[in-house]
Amino acid sequence: MTSPAMKKSRAFSPWPAAVFICLVVLALLFLAPTFGVLLAAMKSTGDIAAGQLWSIPTTLFLDNFREVLANPSVKIYFLNTFLVAVPGTFGSILMGILAGYVFAKLPFRGSNLLFLAIVSGMFFPPQIILIPLFRIFNALGILDTLWPLIIVHIAMGIPICTLLMRNFFATVPNALREAAILEGANEWQVLTRIAIPVSLPALAVLATLQFTWIWNDFLWPLIFTQSDEKRTIMLGLVNLNGQYSVAWGVQGALALMASLPTLIIFLFFQRFFIRGMTMGAVKG
Amino acid sequence: MSEVTLKDIRKSFDGLEIIKGVNLEIETGEFVVFVGPSGCGKSTLLRLISGLEDIGSGSITIAGRDVTRVPPSQRGVSMVFQSYALFPHMSVAQNMSFGLRLAKVPKKEIERKVAEAAEVLQITHLLDRKPKQLSGGQRQRVAIGRSIIRNPNVFLFDEPLSNLDAALRVQMRVEISRLHQEIKTTMIYVTHDQVEAMTLADKIVVLNEGRIEQVGTPMELYRRPANRFVAEFIGTPKMNLFDTELVVPQGGSALVSFGSALIPVDDRVAHLQPGASLSLGLRPENLELGSAADPTTAEARIELVEKLGGESMLHAHFPGSKDLFVVNVAGEAAVRPGETVHIKPDPDACYLFDGNGRAIGQS
Amino acid sequence: MSAPLFRAVTMARRLDTGIMERQNTIWRILLLAIPLAVFSIFIVWPLLNSFYYSFTNWNGFNAEYDFVGLKNFSKVLTTRLFTNAAINTLIWMVAAIVLPSLAGLGLALLLDSKIRGANVFKSIFYLPICLSAIVVGQIWVWIFQPDWGLLNMAISAISGEPFTYAWLAKPGSAIYAVIVAWSWQQTGLSMVIFLAGLTGIPQDLTEVAEIEGATRWQRTWHVVLPLLRPATVVVIALSVINSLKGFDILYIMTGGGPFNSSDTLAMYMYNESFKKYRMGYGSAISVILFLITLTIIFIYFRQLKKVDEIYD
Numbered sequence: 001m002t003s004p005a006m007k008k009s010r011a012f013s014p015w016p017a018a019v020f021i022c023l024v025v026l027a028l029l030f031l032a033p034t035f036g037v038l039l040a041a042m043k044s045t046g047d048i049a050a051g052q053l054w055s056i057p058t059t060l061f062l063d064n065f066r067e068v069l070a071n072p073s074v075k076i077y078f079l080n081t082f083l084v085a086v087p088g089t090f091g092s093i094l095m096g097i098l099a100g101y102v103f104a105k106l107p108f109r110g111s112n113l114l115f116l117a118i119v120s121g122m123f124f125p126p127q128i129i130l131i132p133l134f135r136i137f138n139a140l141g142i143l144d145t146l147w148p149l150i151i152v153h154i155a156m157g158i159p160i161c162t163l164l165m166r167n168f169f170a171t172v173p174n175a176l177r178e179a180a181i182l183e184g185a186n187e188w189q190v191l192t193r194i195a196i197p198v199s200l201p202a203l204a205v206l207a208t209l210q211f212t213w214i215w216n217d218f219l220w221p222l223i224f225t226q227s228d229e230k231r232t233i234m235l236g237l238v239n240l241n242g243q244y245s246v247a248w249g250v251q252g253a254l255a256l257m258a259s260l261p262t263l264i265i266f267l268f269f270q271r272f273f274i275r276g277m278t279m280g281a282v283k284g
Numbered sequence: 285m286s287e288v289t290l291k292d293i294r295k296s297f298d299g300l301e302i303i304k305g306v307n308l309e310i311e312t313g314e315f316v317v318f319v320g321p322s323g324c325g326k327s328t329l330l331r332l333i334s335g336l337e338d339i340g341s342g343s344i345t346i347a348g349r350d351v352t353r354v355p356p357s358q359r360g361v362s363m364v365f366q367s368y369a370l371f372p373h374m375s376v377a378q379n380m381s382f383g384l385r386l387a388k389v390p391k392k393e394i395e396r397k398v399a400e401a402a403e404v405l406q407i408t409h410l411l412d413r414k415p416k417q418l419s420g421g422q423r424q425r426v427a428i429g430r431s432i433i434r435n436p437n438v439f440l441f442d443e444p445l446s447n448l449d450a451a452l453r454v455q456m457r458v459e460i461s462r463l464h465q466e467i468k469t470t471m472i473y474v475t476h477d478q479v480e481a482m483t484l485a486d487k488i489v490v491l492n493e494g495r496i497e498q499v500g501t502p503m504e505l506y507r508r509p510a511n512r513f514v515a516e517f518i519g520t521p522k523m524n525l526f527d528t529e530l531v532v533p534q535g536g537s538a539l540v541s542f543g544s545a546l547i548p549v550d551d552r553v554a555h556l557q558p559g560a561s562l563s564l565g566l567r568p569e570n571l572e573l574g575s576a577a578d579p580t581t582a583e584a585r586i587e588l589v590e591k592l593g594g595e596s597m598l599h600a601h602f603p604g605s606k607d608l609f610v611v612n613v614a615g616e617a618a619v620r621p622g623e624t625v626h627i628k629p630d631p632d633a634c635y636l637f638d639g640n641g642r643a644i645g646q647s
Numbered sequence: 648m649s650a651p652l653f654r655a656v657t658m659a660r661r662l663d664t665g666i667m668e669r670q671n672t673i674w675r676i677l678l679l680a681i682p683l684a685v686f687s688i689f690i691v692w693p694l695l696n697s698f699y700y701s702f703t704n705w706n707g708f709n710a711e712y713d714f715v716g717l718k719n720f721s722k723v724l725t726t727r728l729f730t731n732a733a734i735n736t737l738i739w740m741v742a743a744i745v746l747p748s749l750a751g752l753g754l755a756l757l758l759d760s761k762i763r764g765a766n767v768f769k770s771i772f773y774l775p776i777c778l779s780a781i782v783v784g785q786i787w788v789w790i791f792q793p794d795w796g797l798l799n800m801a802i803s804a805i806s807g808e809p810f811t812y813a814w815l816a817k818p819g820s821a822i823y824a825v826i827v828a829w830s831w832q833q834t835g836l837s838m839v840i841f842l843a844g845l846t847g848i849p850q851d852l853t854e855v856a857e858i859e860g861a862t863r864w865q866r867t868w869h870v871v872l873p874l875l876r877p878a879t880v881v882v883i884a885l886s887v888i889n890s891l892k893g894f895d896i897l898y899i900m901t902g903g904g905p906f907n908s909s910d911t912l913a914m915y916m917y918n919e920s921f922k923k924y925r926m927g928y929g930s931a932i933s934v935i936l937f938l939i940t941l942t943i944i945f946i947y948f949r950q951l952k953k954v955d956e957i958y959d
């Protein structure tokens with residue numbers, strides 16, 4: 001059935017192959033830095049200093065990971081980060097659900113303006129509120145605890161969570177809410193039994209985003225914590241890198257382990273993750 | 285006894301009055317259809333009755349109880365939405381029992397009621413499915429099932445068939461009609477489709493721009509439209525309306541002109557001055573082809589012939605006029621576009637409307 | 648900010664309000680109360696306070712401080728360090744817009760041609776986004792490491808003689824080295840936004856162009872790129888905003904050095920406030936940063952509106 005013309009154009013098109021090769025090269029370049037850390041984590045400091053970082057290891061060398069795991073601080077850092085990231089993620093999403101629901105389903109005069117004001121918070125550099133927050137938490141006597149971090153991440157998450165939840169709730173037909181109300185549901189029941197269950201995909205998106213951001217955060221723990229027992233993993237990473245100043249392999253193992261939770265989330269929830277990023281960005 | 289009473293209902297959105305004083309009595313067990321063009325306020329009126337929208341002023345009584353300030357779920361009404369509004373994450377059974385579960389009705393009773401309603405609607409085999417797995421007609425049934433299970437005093441339907449294809453629409457129309465005969469509960473049904481209204485209703489309420497134009501049985505509206513709007517709205521094909529004036533020859537009885545012909549009109553126009561402007565209404569089925577020799581026929585030119593098999597629609601206009609009117613003739617009409625014909629009106633079937641569009645007398 | 652809420656409360660009190668609207672009002676208040684309180688207390692109030700502190704000489708610890716008027720601002724704006732940081736911020740921003748956007752666009756165009764394994768490629772290019780700036784910084788510190796860093800090793804291998812330039816320790820190259828690291832991380836983000844934009848382009852448009860005899864380049868240049876304008880606006884705005892927030896990676900890679908050569912406003916503000924404890928002065932810097940951001944957001948929203956007008 002194929003006409004000669006079609007055959008010809010197919011046979012002569014160098015495009016797919018060229019594009020493919022181009023992409024492979026770029027992908028290798030893109031992967032190289034991450035791959036380097038992986039390699040470093042599996043080499044002894046001596047090997048790295050001797051210029052052996054970029055060669056493929058012949059034996060599985062796990063001392064670096066042993067070293068990291070044996071360090072009691074690392075456990076504390078991980079625990080602290082979880083203790084911040086989990087409530088921070090849940091808290092900010094809860095705020096987004098509450099506010100987003102009102103903006104989507106119970107709009108009132110001026111609600112669009114209020115919504116815009118909240119969402120614009122997404123765009124400001126956090127440095128702007130650093131000093132006053134420092135003073136507030138100092139006055140509350142909770143500096144150098146995990147509380148300021150949880151609170152700040154919930155508060156700073158409100159703009160993006162409100163934006164995404166409002167946009168998602170807006171796609172839930174009003175008739176669903178009205179049908180539920182006619183069946184005797186109050187607004188809270190509409191929210192918990194209808195709006196939230198049908199928004200599970202959006203919640204997955206938000207949860208991956210928020211968790212990643214909070215996990216990776218550096219600035220807030222830098223400002224609000226001082227003692228080693230209250231540090232989160234990213235801050236701890238910097239600190240330990242000072243401690244293992246020339247132990248590159250240990251640093252590599254540390255960096256890998258510190259990235260593990262977000263890497264896992266990324267690999268498992270890629271679709272949600274990418275969608276969240278684009279949604280947050282495009283709808284902004 | 286009247287089931288639903290609306291007293292001077294008004295409603296505005298953003299300062300614009302959408303419902304402009306509606307008074308209506310609906311009898312128990314009646315099937316009432318609100319019909320009117322898109323945007324005339326039918327849905328709004330229905331939502332005011334359901335309580336989803338607060339009324340601006342006036343009062344609503346349902347089953348003898350003033351429900352003006354009663355929340356929607358306690359008014360004893362249930363509603364079927366145009367989009368069905370089925371909860372996508374719940375199975376059919378869960379959808380139907382949602383209200384009962386909220387009210388903490390015992391499980392056994394819920395199961396019994398769901399089974400009963402499913403039986404009536406023949407959806408028992410679908411109870412475990414999710415709405416996504418259902419066809420349009422099945423979703424429709426589930427939505428009705430969710431209404432039935434609440435055992436309401438009044439069923440409200442907002443254009444429930446408009447998302448279905450034509451064949452299914454006819455089938456569901458029949459089923460809704462059958463359901464009404466079976467359960468005999470008061471139903472208020474909103475549609476913009478006058479055929480649906482004519483076929484379903486015990487009583488039709490014609491709405492236009494937030495006001496009731498006329499209330500009556502389908503045949504009353506068809507035979508005795510209260511005004512031009514209802515006359516044009518009810519009946520397919522539409523009634524032809526001609527702007528004309530009253531002619532009273534010396535010593536003779538009153539006539540109105542129909543193209544080149546004059547139609548005698550009886551004494552119902554006695555109170556009008558000669559020369560008063562009138563609208564003459566004639567349904568397509570009350571016009572026929574006649575011969576040139578007949579003085580009661582008017583000359584017209586055919587623009588378009590629509591052959592529908594059993595009947596034909598002739599679109600024609602009078603010489604010197606561009607306004608088309610429709611003539612419905614039985615069988616296959618032997619005329620072609622461009623041909624000049626003579627149209628004979630049935631003088632006993634003509635409607636007259638005064639300058640304000642109000643019907644004059646009744647024929 | 649709470650004016651609409653206040654109005655809602657007074658409306659609820661009016662007796663002629665219907666039952667639905669009254670319930671809605673109660674729920675609005677109940678549902679919005681906590682998020683608004685948190686947002687107001689921990690974002691809005693501190694923001695206002697920043698303005699206040701910028702007129703004082705508070706040091707961060709003492710209870711008392713003096714009101715110094717515009718002194719902080721006049722000092723900030725005339726300091727060479729500020730000018731330096733402002734210029735670096737500008738360089739940083741321009742590079743952070745141009746590099747990841749162009750790279751992201753290129754990748755998106757390549758990936759859009761229904762290539763085999765497109766999803767794998769997408770994930771690879773996107774992967775750095777899920778790494779923290781700290782880890783990214785650390786990775787690139789190694790790449791730029793003078794003795795065994797990947798870059799210098801590659802250069803040595805190509806040129807045949809040992810090359811040990813200390814990229815991050817030389818004022819001339821430090822900020823650019825960080826920009827490269829930053830671009831590596833951010834490219835994936837602009838790539839997905841452009842990809843989203845590309846999938847929004849109806850295929851018949853490019854097919855029509857193909858039938859009309861347009862070459863692949865002509866199609867891309869004259870049909871695809873103009874239609875990507877909305878995505879472009881988003882990418883650029885996002886790059887600007889993200890780059891303004893770019894603090895962590897500079898902190899970890901250069902700390903603003905050497906000799907302040909990679910100092911940005913965010914960095915400068917941090918050093919003044921939390922290293923030198925000149926909180927009033929630091930607040931003045933953050934107020935300036937705020938005003939810059941506000942200007943950019945304003946332009947952003949105006950652009951978005953323009954785009955909406957064109958494409959709606």
Ligand SMILES: Nc1ncnc2c1ncn2[C@@H]1O[C@H](COP(=O)(O)OP(=O)(O)O)[C@@H](O)[C@H]1O
Pocket residue numbers: 297298302320321322323324325326327328329
């Ligand atoms: N919630 C609302 N806010 C503002 N205007 C509304 C609202 N609901 C309906 N309207 C307006 O009221 C008029 C009647 O709407 P509706 O009752 O839906 O008409 P229909 O007869 O087609 O069902 C329309 O002009 C519509 O725009």
Ligand SMILES: [Mg+2]
Pocket residue numbers: 326327328443
């Ligand atoms: Mg309607």
